[in-house]
Amino acid sequence: MKLFIDTANVEEIxxxxxxxxxxxxxxxxxxxxxxxxxxxxxxKEIISIVGDLPISAEVISLEANExxxxxxxxxxxxxxxxxxxxxTEEGLKATKIFSELGIKTNVTLIFSSTQALLAxxxxxxxxxxxxxxxxxxNQVGMNLIKEISDIFKIHGxxxxxxxxxxxxxxxxxxxALHGSDIATVxxxxxxxxxxxxxxxxxxxxxxxxxxxxxxxxx
Ligand code: E4P
Numbered sequence: 001m002k003l004f005i006d007t008a009n010v011e012e013i014x015x016x017x018x019x020x021x022x023x024x025x026x027x028x029x030x031x032x033x034x035x036x037x038x039x040x041x042x043x044k045e046i047i048s049i050v051g052d053l054p055i056s057a058e059v060i061s062l063e064a065n066e067x068x069x070x071x072x073x074x075x076x077x078x079x080x081x082x083x084x085x086x087x088t089e090e091g092l093k094a095t096k097i098f099s100e101l102g103i104k105t106n107v108t109l110i111f112s113s114t115q116a117l118l119a120x121x122x123x124x125x126x127x128x129x130x131x132x133x134x135x136x137x138n139q140v141g142m143n144l145i146k147e148i149s150d151i152f153k154i155h156g157x158x159x160x161x162x163x164x165x166x167x168x169x170x171x172x173x174x175x176a177l178h179g180s181d182i183a184t185v186x187x188x189x190x191x192x193x194x195x196x197x198x199x200x201x202x203x204x205x206x207x208x209x210x211x212x213x214x215x216x217x218x
Contacts, residue, residue: 001176004054004162004184010031010045012187019190024054025182026128026162028084032058040077047078056126056190058084058105064093075103082106082125087115092122099106106162114150120159126182132165133173141165142174148169149179169193 006026009032016022025046025204032039039126043057059070070082085091098105106126107119119127129148131141136199163175163183169192175183
């Protein structure tokens with residue numbers, strides 16, 4: 001399973017990219033608004049950091065033709081831009097058009113496997129089921145990842161599943177075990193994934209032993 005970073009904060013993207021662990025970036029209107037910067041400038045800066053890794057940038061219109069206009073402007077920023085579209089009838093129409101134009105899409109706000117199937121059939125490059133928001137309403141988000149993954153495997157569907165709305169590292173592991181292609185993860189979750197108390201204790205012990213032996217190789 002690949003990891004994307006889910007943020008519009010360029011410093012977080014830079015730090016995660018330096019770790020060598022991310023294969024893409026996802027943003028959404030809330031994440032862009034949180035940064036308080038120009039949308040297009042932000043996407044350009046993200047491209048300058050991650051190069052040709054896929055970067056999802058979302059349209060805000062609810063009408064298909066307008067979505068296509070907005071998406072074309074985003075796609076013109078670079079071939080790595082993936083147009084993110086909401087899972088609605090209008091979003092599906094726009095997905096079909098982008099698919100015919102050879103522009104990559106990420107259909108977002110997916111909360112059922114029927115929505116994922118429709119998005120895939122409309123030609124979505126990526127489908128984004130939101131697991132955390134399902135957990136929030138006492139549904140098991142992970143069941144959706146498993147269901148979509150099974151359906152796509154049985155029917156040879158090539159749209160990639162992005163486990164989205166990831167809240168903690170257990171979501172990442174469960175997404176991997178349930179067949180997600182990608183998990184898009186906030187920076188703080190990437191940081192928490194690096195940590196284990198036994199790693200810290202091990203480093204402390206190694207350094208103490210080294211100091212005790214009075215070695216001077218370095
Ligand atoms: C994914 O593409 C979305 O940007 C994101 O994962 C939403 O997560 P949230 O439910 O934490 O807002």
